[in-house]
Amino acid sequence: MLNKTIIGMSNFIKNIFSKDRNLNVEQLIQKKTILSFTFFIAFAAFAFWGWKWLRNQPTESGKTSVPLRKVLNANEKIFSGILSDKHLAKTFPVSKAVNSARVNGYLGMNNNFDPSTWMMNVIKATGDTLKLNLDDIKKLPKTEIVFNFKCIEGWSQITYWGGIKFSDFIKAYNLDTEAAKKFLGLRTPDNGYYVGIDMPSALHPQTLLCYELNGKPLPMNQGYPLRLIIPVKYGVKSLKRIGDMFFSDSKPPDYWADEKGYDYYLGL
Amino acid sequence: MIQKKIIKKHPLAIRWFHWINFPVLGVMIWSGLLIYWANDVYKIGFGSTTLLKFFPTSFYEVFKIPYRLSEGMAYHFLFMWLFFLNGIAYVLYTIFSGEWKLLMPNRKSFKEAWQVLLHDLHIRKSKPPQGKYNAAQRIAYSAIILMGIGSIISGLAIYKPVQLLWLCNLLGGYKMARIFHFALTIGYVLFFMVHLMQVILAGWNNFRAMVTGFEVKKQIKDTGNVSEIPDAE
Numbered sequence: 001m002l003n004k005t006i007i008g009m010s011n012f013i014k015n016i017f018s019k020d021r022n023l024n025v026e027q028l029i030q031k032k033t034i035l036s037f038t039f040f041i042a043f044a045a046f047a048f049w050g051w052k053w054l055r056n057q058p059t060e061s062g063k064t065s066v067p068l069r070k071v072l073n074a075n076e077k078i079f080s081g082i083l084s085d086k087h088l089a090k091t092f093p094v095s096k097a098v099n100s101a102r103v104n105g106y107l108g109m110n111n112n113f114d115p116s117t118w119m120m121n122v123i124k125a126t127g128d129t130l131k132l133n134l135d136d137i138k139k140l141p142k143t144e145i146v147f148n149f150k151c152i153e154g155w156s157q158i159t160y161w162g163g164i165k166f167s168d169f170i171k172a173y174n175l176d177t178e179a180a181k182k183f184l185g186l187r188t189p190d191n192g193y194y195v196g197i198d199m200p201s202a203l204h205p206q207t208l209l210c211y212e213l214n215g216k217p218l219p220m221n222q223g224y225p226l227r228l229i230i231p232v233k234y235g236v237k238s239l240k241r242i243g244d245m246f247f248s249d250s251k252p253p254d255y256w257a258d259e260k261g262y263d264y265y266l267g268l
Numbered sequence: 269m270i271q272k273k274i275i276k277k278h279p280l281a282i283r284w285f286h287w288i289n290f291p292v293l294g295v296m297i298w299s300g301l302l303i304y305w306a307n308d309v310y311k312i313g314f315g316s317t318t319l320l321k322f323f324p325t326s327f328y329e330v331f332k333i334p335y336r337l338s339e340g341m342a343y344h345f346l347f348m349w350l351f352f353l354n355g356i357a358y359v360l361y362t363i364f365s366g367e368w369k370l371l372m373p374n375r376k377s378f379k380e381a382w383q384v385l386l387h388d389l390h391i392r393k394s395k396p397p398q399g400k401y402n403a404a405q406r407i408a409y410s411a412i413i414l415m416g417i418g419s420i421i422s423g424l425a426i427y428k429p430v431q432l433l434w435l436c437n438l439l440g441g442y443k444m445a446r447i448f449h450f451a452l453t454i455g456y457v458l459f460f461m462v463h464l465m466q467v468i469l470a471g472w473n474n475f476r477a478m479v480t481g482f483e484v485k486k487q488i489k490d491t492g493n494v495s496e497i498p499d500a501e
Contacts, residue, residue, distance in 0.1 A: 025271070025272045025273070025274065026272065028274065029272065029274060029484055032274070032480055032482065033476060033480055036479050036480035036481070037479055037480070040287070040479045043287065047291055051291075051295075063338055063339055064338060064339070064342050068342040068343070068346060069342075071342070071345065071346045071349075072342060072345060075345055079427075079428060079431070082428065082431045082432070083431060084431070087430055087431045087433065088430070088433075089429075089430045089433070090433055090436075090437070148442055150429065150442065151307070152306075152337070152341075153306040153307045153337065154303070154304070154306055154307030154309075154446070155307045155309070156442055156443065231430060232430050232431075256338075260338050261338040261339065261342070262337075262338045262341065263341065263342070263345070267428070267431075268428060268429050268430045268431070
């Protein structure tokens with residue numbers, strides 16, 4: 001019995017290493033099958049090992065590991081190439097807009113907020129701070145937009161907003177030096193929510209500093225008195241209740257990217 | 269006397285594309301689920317009656333889906349490249365190698381596919397013509413390529429709905445593009461279930477061909493006359 005097994009095995013190994021022309025059809029089938037399946041199983045093992053490697057990488061920010069973050073950043077490099085001021089989010093007539101825009105989060109919406117003392121702090125390149133109230137903002141030409149607001153969760157809603165173009169704001173307050181930086185940073189007054197946005201997206205003609213929803217002042221839960229609306233990004237970048245605005249060449253802190261592992265760019 | 273013969277069936281390239289696609293598409297579906305969970309609004313039903321909700325809570329729990337949106341997006345946007353590049357390579361290979369001639373449905377395919385179905389359901393006894401692929405396979409394997417193209421197009425439309433607004437409009441808008449993308453995924457799952465069953469039914473010789481590339485044909489060798497024995501199924 002043992003003898004037979006050993007002879008069988010040695011014949012089998014001999015088959016694999018012998019030249020094809022010395023083998024009969026049966027032996028050839030056996031040889032080719034064994035070789036192919038050996039490669040096949042090796043491939044499967046390699047794929048499995050690669051998957052385990054990817055799953056076990058240390059996380060850099062939030063829940064996203066270093067290689068995955070690198071890929072997200074590489075995707076940004078590729079797809080930010082098609083970002084253009086000429087590519088506009090589709091707009092709709094006001095009648096298509098929903099009556100009550102969805103409120104999806106309360107981060108940065110501290111209850112102790114006092115609207116009467118609110119000022120937006122624009123931190124300039126010189127280090128000076130430009131302090132503006134809502135009337136200063138409203139002096140600039142008003143722009144309205146009705147567009148499909150897209151949440152990163154997957155829902156979208158046609159909503160109607162009014163405010164001033166961010167690019168108009170930059171021009172009106174001579175912030176060209178600041179706008180030459182790579183990123184715009186925004187923070188809520190309570191520092192509970194913060195986003196970073198690449199400057200080309202911030203300067204996109206549909207990006208608004210927004211003070212109206214459905215033709216009325218922003219409700220508190222929509223970021224009264226002033227919020228960002230940026231149609232070229234998922235909704236998480238449209239920060240409610242702007243406290244501080246600053247400009248930088250390095251990526252400003254971003255709540256969803258730093259704390260929760262989302263892509264930083266999130267461009268649409 | 270029965271004689272066996274080795275016959276080449278699947279080229280090496282096609283076997284690679286197939287077996288790379290399998291785990292890659294698996295990761296795409298899994299990460300897609302992680303994304304879909306965050307706004308799981310699709311269902312099949314009429315009026316206020318829901319026949320099937322995508323997906324029941326128990327399903328999410330079994331596969332550990334909830335609260336993993338950022339993870340899902342990160343994996344989806346890595347493996348999309350592998351899915352895309354492998355798909356492109358496969359399509360280019362079938363075009364330039366001439367394999368497409370064996371794969372594309374022809375004039376007879378739609379009639380014959382019906383015969384294949386009846387045969388597979390044991391309603392019809394006689395076997396429909398079987399080249400490398402039978403008519404039903406030609407239709408299914410060509411359709412799956414179109415579905416792959418559909419996933420890439422609808423995926424791009426969802427991924428960059430402002431920069432690629434024309435693409436989004438082509439699919440009937442953002443919400444419609446999302447529905448297409450989701451429906452195609454359900455299509456893959458259904459395809460996979462039928463495919464798996466057919467592979468099991470077709471047996472070892474057929475499965476081995478997808479790994480080794482060759483199939484074994486048995487022939488009866490009489491005094492001079494050679495006739496083929498159909499594969500045992």
